Amino acid sequence: MNDKSASKSASHDLDGNATRERILLEAARLFRQHGYAATTLREVADAAGVKAGSIYYHFESKEQILGEVLDKGIKIVYETVRARIDALPKDAPWRDRIAAGIEGHLWGMLHHGDFTSANMRIYGQIPESAKAKHRVVRREYADYWDHLLQSALAAGELRTDASTTIIRLFVIGALNWTVEWYNPQRGSFQDFARQISVVVFDGILAHQESN
Amino acid sequence: MNDKSASKSASHDLDGNATRERILLEAARLFRQHGYAATTLREVADAAGVKAGSIYYHFESKEQILGEVLDKGIKIVYETVRARIDALPKDAPWRDRIAAGIEGHLWGMLHHGDFTSANMRIYGQIPESAKAKHRVVRREYADYWDHLLQSALAAGELRTDASTTIIRLFVIGALNWTVEWYNPQRGSFQDFARQISVVVFDGILAHQESN
DNA sequence: GTCTATATCAGGATAGAC
DNA sequence: GTCTATCCTGATATAGAC
Incomplete structure (x- = not known):
């Protein structure tokens, strides 16, 4: 945020933390694009504008970078969802809460596509040790949705035959999978989210007459 | 199919083609589990019960194995879907055709999970050369569904606001993503396919009264 | 905090025996 | 058709200068 560092030689950086964030972002992008194993720390370093050795000042290992990328992918989405739902009136119907959740999930995901897509794509392929550490965050988010849906069910708003x-x-x-094919050129995000929502709520068939 | 080979030394195989198929199957399983780049040909060879060098008798390169695994992932599903839909009466409503397509897609996918999941997981991460060759098969299957849905739309059976x-x-x-979480222990495949179908057709909400 | 080495190891592919 | 042995390249991680 502040660029007024006084007297440092050109080969030294001004803000170490910015470098760290840049490494994470580029790692997410490359993990998404090529997979975890196929991504080399040299590539990450190049993309982040540092040399490979420098990464080890900020991170202990490649696997630590992986862990932070994975956690961030879920947390960004989770926080967006919770914020939108918390902003609703306390007595909002469950349908509205779920709608806010869907929209928040899509928004968080599509605006941080490298983290969320990397998460989806590589989670199934990483060492068990990395999965285990990340599982806590995943479980929390799943529980949040489970609670939402079960409340809607108890209120009679959800279908009972599934x-x-x-x-x-x-x-x-x-x-989640929309992050793999969403194309902003097809229309506004709002219209996209609306189309997804009606299909989730009411399905793909034409209705005799909608009220 | 026939095991009566007469006089071959123990270290030689009886059926070269069976070995080839075994290599493909194990490759699919390992690509799914660890990704394309992380899977070594030594691992594939081990799993298939041969030595690494032997793979090159059956395949020219790792990328050729990849190509065959990818194509098989789509073709298995496509053929199942087409067979189910072709088995319907000629004047079947589009809703029934789509239902048969959904059930066929799920069935083909879940019964050849290593090929279909490998396809989903690694397609986004492989070299452009491999993607390009595989794209033809993908496009055909997408076109098939497009035609199905557009016919349903023209017949007034599909919603018009998406x-x-x-x-x-x-x-x-x-x-597709169900292959990542489907658990046969939760119930029969038939019941699973039914639940997925009602949600796709009619959405997740309770209906005032269903007819 | 970032650099330039470099140690160490593992993977794809090939050659040639059997 | 499968084996053993090996070439060659490239990756993670470390050491130590600046």
Whole structure:
């Protein structure tokens, strides 16, 4: 944020923390694009504008970078979702809460695509040690949605002929995958989110007459 | 199929083609589990019960194995879908055709999970040369669904306030992702497919009264 | 805090025996 | 058709100068 460092030689950096964030961002982008194993720290370093050796000043290992990228992917989305739902009136119907959740999930995800897509793509492929550490964050977010859906079910707003677990897995999976094909050139984000929401809520079929 | 080879030394195999298929299957499994780059040909060879050098008798390169695994992932699903839909009466409503397509897609995918999941997981991460060759097969399958949905739309059976392209991408993506979390212990495949279908057709909300 | 080395190890691919 | 042995390249991580 402040660039007024006084007397440092040109080969030294001004803000070490900015470098760290840049490394994380470029790592996420490259993990997404080429996978975890295929991404070399040399590439990450190049993209972040440092030399490979310098990465080890900020991180202990490649796996530590992985862990931070994964956590960030979920947390960004989770926080957006919670913020939107908390902003609703206390007595808002569950349908409105779920709608806010869907919109928040899509928004958080599509605005930090490298972190969220990297998470989706590589989670299935990383060493068990990395998965285990990351699992806590994942579980929390899943529980949040489970609670939301079960409350809607108890209030009679959700269909009863499909299990809430399957609904959660199916819907969140479907939302997540949009990051792989969403194209902002097809229309505004708002219109995109609206189309996704109506399909999730009411399905793909034409209705005899909608009220 | 026939095991009556007469006089071959123990270190030689009986059926070269079976070895080739085994290599493909194990490659798919390992690509799915660890990614393309992280999977070594030594691992594939071990899993297939041969030595690393032997792979090069059956395949020219690692990338050729990749190509065959990817194509197989789509083709298995495509063929199942087409077979189910072709088996319907000629005048079947589009809703029934789409239902058969959904069930066929799920069935083909979940019964060849290593090929289909490997495809989903690694397609975004492989070299452009491999993507380009595989794109033809992908495009064909997408076109097939586009045609299905556009016919349903023309017949007034599909909702009109969401684009068919978005519906296709969203629904196929959602179906695909089930391979990442489907658990046969939660119930029969038939019941699973039914739950997915009602959600796709009619959404997650409770209906005032269903007819 | 970043650099230039470099130690160490592992993977794709090939050659040639059997 | 499968094996053993090896070439060659490139990756993580470390050491120590600046």
